[in-house]
Amino acid sequence: MRGPHRVRLPHVPVPPLASSFFTYVGDNSDSVLRLAWGHVWVVALSIGIAVVIGVLLGVLTYRSPLASSIALTVSGLFLTFPSFALLGILLAILGLGVTPVVIALVLYALLPIVSNTITGLREVDAVVLDSARGLGMSPVGRLIRVELPIAWPVILAGLRTATQLVVGIAAIAAYVNGPGLGRFIFSGLSQLGGANATNQVVVGTLGIIIIALVFDLLLSVVGRLTISKGIRA
């Protein structure tokens, strides 16, 4: 059933977007590429750090229900914080710059990585582990040769989620002087109504979506290359 009152969209004067958008990108290809690169770079760095910390946390805690629930609660807490608020808090502590941005992104990336590492490691078949022990593999040997390789698809899935999340949040980081395509969005915002405002916002937004998709594609290729055929879904 349709209600009698339909929301009527206001008349929108369509900006000459289609024609001028590509011109705009062409004219500003230098800064588009530079900021896109900055975006990629800050995301990659943060994810890199988060993987090291997150997998380590998972590995250290997955055997103990208490320790893992603490690790999950704490990393979950960071994900609960509004990104703007967390950035603000870090800013107050560390001042403007790349450092608070990277720290914030790392904190956001933790939960999916930690939780998937724990899940992945716990899902390793007990029979397989027992037989690895029976073969005389040391605990470290088992972790490196058996548990982590078998948990890897799950860990990688967490990594993909974390990357998607962080690519988006990095946009806000631009507001506190972080590198990245968010600059276009905020610059468009400050010139709202100006000639190129919409173009700038579109460049920033679209660029970030593209970066997210490229990262995802890349990680799926990494999965193809690194997940053993014996356990691929």
Next chain:
Amino acid sequence: MTRTLLRLLATPAAIVVALVVLYWQVGEQTNSIAVSALAGPDATSAHAFSSNVITKIGEHLKLVGISAVFVLAIGVPLGIVLTRTRSRLISIPINGLFNAGQAAPVIGVLVLLVSIFDIKSWVPYVGLVLYAVLPVMRNTVEGIRNVDPGLIDAARGQGFSRRQVLTRVELPLAVPIILSGIRTSLVLLVGTATLATFINAGGLGDIINDGIKNQRDAVLLTGAVLAAALAVTIDWIAGIAERYLSPKGLRGERTA
């Protein structure tokens, strides 16, 4: 039992501690000029500061609350509709939209909306709902798809109509997963609402932004800690609701 209780109370305790620390830190500076920047030109007192903070919290809650209603009203039915269609013609583009939607930066979407529609009172809601509807929709789909086909078969075998199967079997069983999607959405809404400040829609983001612009850490921290505390509180309440609204037989099962 005591352990669950402890866990239940740990979160509010932590929030209270955070707020007390904040008050103690910021309280000392409430009379300084730091506050005037925030509280407006005609108010310089601590009282004005705190009343302004309360206004901002109110605005924030309004943004979250109204959006949440729309998210529910749109997300769940849309999710149900998606599971009714067998056609991949529909599900593939929808999945693509899911993925692209997740990848889209909220701030970009918000600014894009105002750059197209100008600053209007409904614009922030559209942005918030667009963004927060995804987890609810996705979890509705997933929750219904997760229902054991054997159960559906059994229900059909007993003579349930399709609609009865949906309302008496599929939906009740999907409730835990749907609730967890709603919880995710609520947290997202609180977070996204802090960005409303950029399109002049108020909320706690205003305080954070003021703090950043005027380089007043006390103000910045006030906004940030309050926003964080609000998010954690809502997550906590939603967590409790999630536990008690799930059908009894399903409680205690982990929901992702």
Next chain:
Amino acid sequence: MAKGQAVEIDLQSVTKEYAGSSVPAVENFSLTIPAGEIVVFVGPSGCGKTTTMRMINRLVRPTSGRILIGGEDAAEMKPDVLRRHIGYVVQQAGLLPHLTVRQNIETVPKLLGWKRDRVAARSRELFELVGLDEQEFGGRYPRELSGGQQQRVGVARALAADPPILLMDEPFGALDPITRDRLQSELLKIQRRVRKTIVFVTHDIDEAIKLGDRVVVLKERSKIAQAGAPDEILAEPADRYVRAFIGGGAAVKRLHLVRVEDLDLEPYPSFTQAGGYEEIIREVGTGGLDYALLLDDQRRPQRWLHRDELQDRPTDPGAVGQAVQGVVMATTTLHDAMDEMLSSGTGVVPAVDDRGAYIGTVRLSQVTDALEETHHRTVADQSDAAPVRTLAEITGEIDRRDIEAERDRQAAAKAGDGA
């Protein structure tokens, strides 16, 4: 430990207690397992047999007692090092799913730091030993194998570093009966070549009798109800528990103890097509026999041809006569051979060697003779032993087995109530 050389295992008053449990899982268990023998622990689930076995490679640490392996105290060796010298096979094989078959087999040699070409040479041997084609299976992943194939890989992996000891924890428990039978026979064949000290855990008394040089029947807390050679246990069950555990059909079970190769196989007339008919017709005639066996060029049995059909000298003998229904291997037990005969409905079945080449035939009468023989050996001092029976009675017994097993179980339950 000397490579490959089987060693004795000596368990001395071994006890395992778990925290929070008032009764020990294993209580004061003492047993000497002679070098080079297969010792089977058999008992109901939960009786502690697996725990007992797992203490040998220290997957379970004994609470008290000593375990000497080749005279050395196992507790004084580093567990990981100890385990690398003890092969271990578990149910469902426990293969590492992310590694190929070859990588699985090479795990332990690599852990031991063998040189690459030595590892490769060894895995070639192992593929051959367990009857898997290296080209076909080496690159596959465990999930691409059937249960039986996985278990072959499990055995190969356990034997990879040529350990003196092999521990097997219900390795064939999850397989279908036919595959299980075949793998049991092959394990015996392998053991003949490698001569390890094997500790084998199962709850299946038939498997225990078929495989064990010695069978150890266990009851709760891993108490030894009876230990001895299989025919001793079948002939003289120590108590009602053992009797109940053996179940019905003890006489038929004894057929597990004799193998086809132990019989004087009859050289039934056989021929290949290339050899022509004249000689075979003569041979069949002088022997006064009705049938001759057609072999293929690798001497594998193909068809039975009646002497009338031979007289026709068919150009394509593959089109006449009767296809061979079943064959038995040299290592097949008479029990399985009899099964084969009964199911194929013939009184004669060809026997073949490892490669499937014909080595002679087994007649049903030979099986029944062997059955009487095992009785003569044990019947003398046994008051309640079953009298020698005709084949009809025995085959009837196969069908009655379930009923009798049930009756025995009830008897055991009653005995349990009384105690």
